Amino acid sequence: MKLNKLIYGVGAAVIMLAAGTGCRKSQFNINQNINNPTDSTVTYNVVLPAAMNATGSIIARQWGPIQNWMGFWARSGTYAPNVIEETYQITTGFGNGIWNASYDNAYDYQIVITKAAQANATFYQGIAEIMKTMDYQMLVDVYGNVPYTESLKGSGNPTPKYDKGIDIYKDLLRRIDAGMTLIKNAVVTTTNSNKAIATDDIMFHADKTKWMKFGNTLKLRLLIHAYAVGGINKTAEMAIITSEGSGFLGAGEDAMVNPGFTGNDKPNPFWNTYKTGTDGTTSANDVYYKANEWGIGYYKGDGDPRVTNVAVPGTGNRLYTPGNQGLKGVAYGLPPDAANAAAELAGYGPGVYKSATAPQALLTAAESLFLQAEARERGWITSGPSAQALCEAGMDDSFRYLGVPNSASSAADYRTFNATYPDVDYTAGPIAAGGPSGGLYTILSQKWFALNATNTLEVWNDWRRVPYSEVATKILSNNTAAPSDKFVYGDGAGYVPGPARSVSPQIQPSDNIPVRYLYPQTEYNYNTANVAAEGTVTRYSRVFWDLN
Amino acid sequence: MRKIASLFTMLMLFSALAFGQNRVISGTVTDNSGTPLPGVSVLIKNTKTGTATDNNGQFRINAKTGDVLVVTSTGFEPKESTIGAGSAVSVELKRVVETGTEVVVTSLGQRVQPKELGYTVSKVKAAELTQAKAVNLQSGLTGKVSGLNVQSVNAGVFQDTRITLRGIRSLTGNNQPMLILDGVPISLGYLSSINPNDITDVTILKSASATAIYGPDGTNGALVVTTKKGSRSKPQVSVGHTVQVERVSFIPELQTQFGSGSSVSALGYGVYDPIENQCYGDAFDGSLRQIGRDGPGGSQYLVTYEARPKEKLNFWNTGLTNQTDLSFSTGDFYLSAQNVLIQGVMPKDVNRRVSVHMAANKEYNRFKASYSINYTKGNYDVTAGSSFGNGRDYTVYWNWLNTPMQIPLTRFKNWRTDYWSSPDGYFNDYYSNPYFMIDNFRQKGRSEDIFGNFELNFKATNWLTFTYRLGATISNSSFKATAAALQYGPFAKASGKSIAQTGDFNSQVADNSSTSSRINSEFFASIRQKFGNFNLNAIVGQSFRETNSKSVSVSSNNLTFPSLFNVSGRKGEPGAGESNAKSRLERFFGKIGVGYKNWAFAEVTGSYDIDSRLAYYYDYNFDNINFFYPGGNVSVILSEAIPALKGSKTLSYLKVRGAYSKTGNVNLGIQDLENTYGNGFGFPYGSLAGYTSSNLLRLSSYKPEFVINKEAGIEIGLLKNRINVEATVYEQDNSNQIVDVQYSAATGFTSARLNAAAFKNKGLELDLRLTPLVKLGKVNIDFKANYTYQDNKVTKIIEGVDQLGIGNGNYVIVGKPAYTFKLTDYVRDDQGRVIVDPTTGYPSVDPVIKNFGRTQPRHLLGLNLSVSWKDLTFSAVADYRGGAQIFTGNLGNGMDFSGISKRSGQNSRMPFIFPNSSYWDGSKYVDNTSIYMQSGGYNFWSQAVNTSANSNYLVSGDFWKIREASLSYNLPTSLFGFAKGTVKGATFTVSGRNLFMFLPKSNQWTDPEFSNTVGNAQGVSGLDNTPPTRIFGATLNIQF
DSSP: OHHHHHHHHHHHHHHHHHHHTTSOGGGGOOOOOSSSOBTTTOOHHHHHHHHHHHHHHHHHHTTHHHHHHTTSEEEOTTSOOOHHHHTTOOOTTTTHHHHHHHHHHHHHHHHHHHHHHHHTOHHHHHHHHHHHHHHHHHHHHHHSSEEOTTTTOGGGOSSOOEEOHHHHHHHHHHHHHHHHHHHHHOOOOSSSTTTTHHHHOTTTTTOHHHHHHHHHHHHHHHHHHTTTOTTSOHHHHHHHHHHHOOOOOOTTOOEEEOSOOOBTTBOOHHHHHHTBOTTSSBOHHHHHEEEBHHHHHHHHHTTOTTTBOSSSTTOBOSSEEOBTTBSOOBOTTOOOOGGGOGGGSOEEOHHHHOOTTSOEEEEOHHHHHHHHHHHHHTTSOOSSSOHHHHHHHHHHHHHHHHTOTTHHHHHHHHHHHTTTOTTTOTTOOOSSTTSOOSTHHHHHHHHHHHHTTTOHHHHHHHHHHSOGGGTOSSOOTTOOOOSSSOOOBSOSSSSOOBSOOOOOTTOOTTOOOOSSOOOOHHHHHHSHHHHHTTOOOOTTOOOTTOOO | OHHHHHHHHHHHHHHHHTTTSOEEEEEEEEETTSOBOTTOEEEETTSSOEEEOOTTSEEEEEEOTTOEEEEEOTTEEOEEEEOOSSSEEEEEEEEOSOTTOSOEEOGGGOEEOGGGOSSOEEEEEHHHHHTTOOSSHHHHHTTSSTTEEEEEOOOSTTOOEEEEESSOSOSSSOOSOEEEETTEEEOGGGGGGSOGGGEEEEEEEOSTTTSGGGGGGGTTOEEEEEEOOOOOSSOEEEEEEEEEEEEEOOOOOBOOSBOSBOOBOTTSOBOOOTTOSSBOSOBOOOOEEEESSOOGGGOOEEEESSOOHHHHHHTSOOEEEEEEEEEEEETTEEEEEEEEEEEOSSTTOEEEEEEEEEEEEEEETTEEEEEEEEEEEEEEEEEOGGGSTTSSOOOHHHHHHTSOTTOOGGGGOOTTTOGGGSTTTOSOSSSOOHHHHHHHEEEEEEEEEEEEEEEEEEEOSSSEEEEEEEEEEEEEEEEEEEEOOBOOOHHHHHTTOHHHHHOOBOOEEEEEEEEEEEEEEEEEEEEEEEETTEEEEEEEEEEEEEEEEEEEEEEESOBSSTTOOOGGGBSSOOEEEEEEEEEEEEEEEEEEEEEETTTEEEEEEEEEEEEGGGOOGGGOOGGGSEEEEEEEEEEEEHHHHSGGGTTOSSEEEEEEEEEEEEEEEOOOOTTOOSOBEEEOTTOOBTTBOOEEEOSEEOOSOOOOEEEEEEEEEEEEEETTTTEEEEEEEEEEEEEEEEEEEEOOGGGTOSEEEEEEEEEEEEEEEEEEEEEEEEEETTEEEEEEEEEEEEEEEEEEOBTTBOEEEEETTEEEETTSOSSEEEEEEEOBOTTSOEEBOTTTOOBOEEEEEEEEEESSOSEEEEEEEEEEETTEEEEEEEEEEESOEEEOHHHHHHHHHHTOBSGGGGGGGOOOOOTTEEEEOSSSEEEOSSOOOSOSSHHHHTSHHHHTOGGGGEEEOOEEEEEEEEEEEEEOGGGGGGGTTTOOEEEEEEEEEEEEEEOOTTOOSOOTTOOSOSSSOOSBOOTTSOOOEEEEEEEEEEEO
């Protein structure tokens, strides 16, 4: 009997134990994410630095093919051809990184804008507004019409429609204004929600004036891109910039991000991609990409101290590092061949890859100065330094940025050496009748020289937007790269004009340098109707500001 | 101490009282394999006193010494048992062959006779499972049951498999069944940790109706594994050893005409290049050629220029598996141990498993306790493959494919001492020596799994039993992957050797450690009572489950010392990660079954679940996380119900059945709600944090997926059940599917996890058993066949989306079966001809991907033959799968790229007219009979125009396999005369697995079962696989 009681007792205890577990409804509230922050827990201040760094990474990493097309780099003879790129037969799978990375980056800025607005962190909000425009500017410049007003809405709009490039540009100008106003009025105290902005702003460390200048420079860049397009009122836009009053980024004022690059394992993204992997070993890109024969020849022909210093032999080599055969380049598209093995050729130089700890430039002072020079040349800016002065300041600043010793005097020597050549001498007349003279031709040529590997997208933009007929009537001979009247680089005299066309054996006569990327395959797969509304898009369908 | 003493006294008292008067006798009724039999009638002879056994085959009855118990049950020969002095009786009933009587173990460990069930169950017994000595249980199930698809996705030392029952029920979530070990649900991953020799049988519950009581876990059916508990009263010891040899049985078809090179001469011939990985050189001519670059001092390595296909085959080892088994069993106790050592065909790959299993049960009066516990320890050491190194090498298989045909590959083993094998001197300018990869990139891991359960049974009355069961699995595993530093020498660097330029790397290590546990508590009351002609069988219960897991990983790619693989000895910052997960599931369930006159049965079930994975922490609402679903089934034994059929000589058994059930399934991970953020690239930088939004959009609430299962079946036994046929048709309606829909990146995400899609399954399952097929004297031939037809159709994804990719080229497309291949193809004209360029003769690849066939087989057929004669038994299993396609993407285009495929050797690398092509003549497409491609060699085969047209590598996935064959011989005990009486039996078996594979001609690539994943996106085999293999073995088993 006792035993039975014991058994019943155990049975009852088991029942109670089992039933007891079912009592508390709250015990199922254990699904909190303890591995990652979520929408509920993430804050604006931790998203902004990563987003700004990611913008730097896009500019550092995404332009390899355009470096090749614009004549700066080429594949070394050590590697098999990339036929798609080297015959310009780009596909919907080509260069998708820029599309994905830009939207990904813009979404993070969108989060900062929303979260900072809720917390009244206006400085953060303002920065994110301005930075976000850079992503869309790149998207429009590369793809033309892209989703904008309906983009970044997640499941709120899984198939965002495409907006006209020009409408996006117009709105970007206003978003920059809005960001600038937010920053201008932002109050930073040691206790309010803007308190850590000096640390979290990894570009200007809460320097409001720099942000105003950066904002104005971005706006000027948009206006310059669209200089020939009706529908954007340049006069009115310049008046807004003038009345704001901070001006543009000036000499030495590079817009660069640096979250605290420490070395190979946390390196500058350009260094990491093109020079040295995080494990400290040579990047494959350093072996793949070597000097383009045409491009390096052009620098050398001008005795450019950024590549080689005629006056002081052995100095220079900032843009290219000599290989076994010195400053030898390779023709773009040439089949693999031991004579052009990586070790034989010049690679990119320390002025470009800098160091593992160097800040990453988003917009160099040199580019700002060339933009200003063009605006002055076009009469949009009517006071202050002349277009020539601005252009030469741009050259000086490029020499400085790239680390040419005694940059100002070297730049002066360079101009002296190339006097009367319109690619360097702003005052030069045409060398041959009908050829280009200085002025705008000098500004754009110098931008080509200066932005090698620092912002190649802008070189491609210039090449597309300014018709060669604007600077000369006589097309420099033997350039067949242009689908129509694209800009032609050269010294206006003996040097082969360019950018040099690919020499790939598979290239067809109709294959020219593309003037855009194709929409990614993912758009055709997942946003089918909207991308279809853009009609047939080919590598020669132009973006809105490309009238040539 | 005192209590034990008094208990003992009481026991003595009971036994003293036992003689001469009525006392409580408790007993167990089992079949001849030791399986307890429920519902067996136990009657004291010549009286009306009687009872029936419970679900565990146990009964209690008041009787006195000398009484005779008459034990009867349908399908068994009646047996009498005289009560002796003891108070416990065990009765073993001998089965008479009849369908529907073999007891099966269903959900909650309930033993039932299948005739009561309105759904289909299949059982595979120990002997069938282990006949070919498969190391893993799942391999032994292949081809034996309809509706079951066990797919061996790799031949490596882990023998990964994917298991599905009746196809899929979730478009992107888990589709593999649950595993129930001795009544306790445990993770399917433990299947490979179970020693097949410990198993009594495996019951396969294909239908969600059968597993409805398990709720979400049971949606995909269940494998119910019952382990040995010790069934015989006499102690028995069994010792066995198996040796198996594994050889590569199939390598992709190779061209044997051309050696290394990657360019074309002006005349259009391949040009020899001694340093090439690609095989586009000139034709073999037997001349002496240099391979690789000049060595120091101008030395050269010369070979005769000829194809060496044997070198390719000989690269792979002969695998060897040694398996030792030991078991001891006695009345209520079972102990076993197993040691398996697998040496794979991949040189130096080793996997070892040691397991110990122990089970016991003890009963007292109304009370019964049992437990079983298993400890498995695994150790492996395998090639780490692609995760390391210089970024060029991918996997050993890839480097093997990129070894041109003239290379005497096996000669390059000693890369540490031999210059020509060393990284500096190896001929290949672009990829490492595969032997170097094998030695230098290693992953070593260990795992310890403990799983066990204990169970308490209390029989409150004759009709009411309480059961409490507590099960736990605890797993602890870790691995370390390493790569020793590589520094190319100055000579190799200066020579221009391509890989030497960027091939240096530092010593690297990745270390991971993880633990997980799962506790499952289950309490239920079961009722079995008879009211006149009616039998009531009901269960009500509650279960609770908690899972916990944690994983920590650290890594460094910059270690200070070349071979000190410890992350603490690094330069720079380490990589580090941590992940934790915890979930709870509580369920209340019940079922009521009613039987009428032993020939009509009906059952209803209901479940109410509470699942923590649905809980949105930041806005917790209990109402969102619980859900209810019902089910029911009926069966009628017509052969007993209809008097006219009773006693028929032809028709011995006829049953019809039907079932309906709804199951809720939470196909979500733990902490899987709401958009997450991860560290931005490189972050944190010192004290500066940086986070970036994930690319997968998760919502903050989801509904469970619901599966409605409807099935109907018929079971027929003919000619005294020598012929048995079972047929089932089913339809499943799967709604609310949680799927990751790929998004335009312009949304801010590249995919989103949404809750909307729906699809329908339907299928037919046929099982035919001829037992015996032939009986001629002592020759007994049994034959079984099973056929499965399964198909499905996607009916909805979400508004505005009619297709989504789940990776691997597998797509879910509305109106088509899940999954369907969508791949790139050539641009074609309206007649389907490939359009070629009128100048170059080349086709072009269409960027718009096209629909191709399904990736899951539609037809499965299994044939099982068993022949016995005296002490010899032969058995074989063959199976067929058909209707699916496979995409041999990475393998096929990798081989075309490297120029080693037979395909790339077509037309002797001379220009040819692209088959079935047309061109635009200015006004229309005309049949191309004249435009030759500019190249039929390197410039075509190795280029994107060929390799990126995925349709080139899409072939039929149909196959026939002779899966298993074995011949065993029961050795006469007289052989063991020296140990007379000690050795009670001995068996010698020779067996083979995967003996033959019959493939359609188009498949020149690989085993169609192979896959680069055990996930849903099947049909794509890659370079992570090793070639298919064939296994031969021999086993000696001795019982003492």
